[in-house]
Amino acid sequence: PxxxxxxxxxxxxxxxxxxxxxxxxxxxxxxxxxxxxxxxxxxxxxxxxxxxxxxxxxxxxxxxxxxxxxxxxxxxxxxxxxxxxxxxxxxxxxxxxxxxxxxxxxxxxxxxxxxxxxxxxxxxxxxxxxxxxxxxxxxxxKLPGDLKSLSSLKARLSSLAIAPATGSFSAFTANKNTNKTFILEPNDNHIGSVVIEIKDSVCHFIMNTGADIFNLYYGAGYWKPGQTNKPGPSFFSAARENYALLLPYKVQGSFYWKDEQTLVMQMRYIESPHTETTTCHMEGNQITMEIENSFSYGSKKSVMSGVLK
Missing domain, CATH: 3.40.710.10 (DD-peptidase/beta-lactamase superfamily)
Incomplete structure (x- = not known):
C-alpha cells in the first residue's frame, strides 16, 4: 500500500x-x-x-x-x-x-x-x-514555494556520486599491458594464486582459492559494473548458510596505481554499504597483497605474500 x-x-x-x-x-x-x-x-x-x-x-x-x-x-x-x-x-x-x-x-x-x-x-x-x-x-x-531552490536541489541530488580514486595515470599508462601470475604462501584466506591482467583500462583480477576461482573486473578511473560469486565484506559473515541464496552479488570495481609498483583495487558490493580493497605491491618477482573491508576502517588487514610464477 x-x-x-x-x-x-x-x-x-x-x-x-x-x-x-x-x-x-x-x-x-x-x-x-x-x-x-x-x-x-x-x-x-x-x-x-x-x-x-x-x-x-x-x-x-x-x-x-x-x-x-x-x-x-x-x-x-x-x-x-x-x-x-x-x-x-x-x-x-x-x-x-x-x-x-x-x-x-x-x-x-x-x-x-x-x-x-x-x-x-x-x-x-x-x-x-x-x-x-x-x-x-x-x-x-509550511515554507513558501521556491521553484528555483527546488530545481537546484534536484540538480544537486542527481549529480551525487562516489568518485573512483584516480591515483597516478602515468603509472597506469606504463603498466597498461600487465599480465602476471603470483603463487601465494599459505594464508588464512586460502588464496593459492592470483593473476593480474591489465589491458584497455580494465584490470582483470583472478583469485584462486582451490575450491573456487573468482574473476573480478575493475575500471581505470571509473566504476566497472559486474557480478561475482565471491562473498564480500559482511557484518554477518558467519551466517554462511545465506551465501548460496544471494549469488551472484552485484558489484562495481575501480583500480588505480598508488605508485609505480602498487596497484589498488576497490570493489563495492552495491547491495550493501561495504567495500573491499585489495592492494598489491609488486617489487621484482615478489608480491605483498593486503585485503581490507571498509567497516574495519584501517584497523584490520589480511596480509599475504608470494612470488611470480
Whole structure:
C-alpha cells in the first residue's frame, strides 16, 4: 500500500527471512515507512496500521541503563528508552536504526521524517549531525514555494556520486599491458594464486582459492559494473548458510596505481554499504597483497605474500 517496489529480504534455506538484517530498500522507501508512522498508520486515507499500535510501539518500554548519570543520558540517543524494535531519541523523536548508520528518524512534533543510508564507525556522531544541522532548519510552519531552490536541489541530488580514486595515470599508462601470475604462501584466506591482467583500462583480477576461482573486473578511473560469486565484506559473515541464496552479488570495481609498483583495487558490493580493497605491491618477482573491508576502517588487514610464477 505504500508504493514500495524493488525490495528484497534475505532468507534462509527454509524460506524464512533473516529478520535482523538483509533488507535491501531505497532510501526514499525507508522514508515512506517513517511517514506511515508519522501519520499514525494512515496512508492515502487508509488505516494500514492501527494508530494504537503506532503509539504502543514507539513509546518507552525499557530504559537501557537506569543507573547512568543524567549527564550521560542527556548526551546519548541510546539512553532515551526502547519500544518495540523502536528507539527513542532526544528532541522528542524516535527511530528505527541498523548497523553502520541506517536510520529512519520520525519527529512527531515537527511533522518530519529523516531517512539515512550510510556506513559510519560512529552512529551517535551521525545522529549529532542531524540534531546540529537538520533539526534547526525544520520549521513548524509550511515554507513558501521556491521553484528555483527546488530545481537546484534536484540538480544537486542527481549529480551525487562516489568518485573512483584516480591515483597516478602515468603509472597506469606504463603498466597498461600487465599480465602476471603470483603463487601465494599459505594464508588464512586460502588464496593459492592470483593473476593480474591489465589491458584497455580494465584490470582483470583472478583469485584462486582451490575450491573456487573468482574473476573480478575493475575500471581505470571509473566504476566497472559486474557480478561475482565471491562473498564480500559482511557484518554477518558467519551466517554462511545465506551465501548460496544471494549469488551472484552485484558489484562495481575501480583500480588505480598508488605508485609505480602498487596497484589498488576497490570493489563495492552495491547491495550493501561495504567495500573491499585489495592492494598489491609488486617489487621484482615478489608480491605483498593486503585485503581490507571498509567497516574495519584501517584497523584490520589480511596480509599475504608470494612470488611470480
Amino acid at each position: 505504500l508504493g514500495i517496489t524493488g525490495v528484497d529480504w534475505e532468507e534462509n534455506l527454509m524460506s524464512v527471512n533473516t529478520g535482523g538484517w538483509g533488507l535491501r530498500v531505497k532510501t526514499e522507501d525507508m522514508a515512506r515507512v517513517g511517514q506511515l508512522y508519522l501519520q499514525k498508520g494512515k496512508w492515502n486515507g487508509n488505516q494500514v496500521l492501527p494508530a494504537t499500535w503506532i503509539e504502543e510501539a514507539t513509546t518507552e518500554k525499557i530504559i537501557q541503563h537506569p543507573e547512568l548519570a543524567q549527564s550521560k543520558k542527556d548526551s546519548s540517543d541510546w539512553e532515551q528508552g526502547y519500544g518495540y524494535q523502536i528507539w527513542r531519541c532526544r528532541h522528542h523523536a524516535y527511530r528505527g536504526d541498523g548497523a553502520f548508520g541506517q536510520y529512519i528518524i520520525v519527529f512527531p512534533g515537527l511533522d518530519a521524517v529523516v531517512a539515512i543510508q550510510a556506513e559510519t564507525p560512529d552512529m551517535q556522531d551521525e545522529l549529532n549531525l542531524v540534531w546540529n544541522y537538520l533539526l534547526p532548519s525544520i520549521k513548524k510552519d
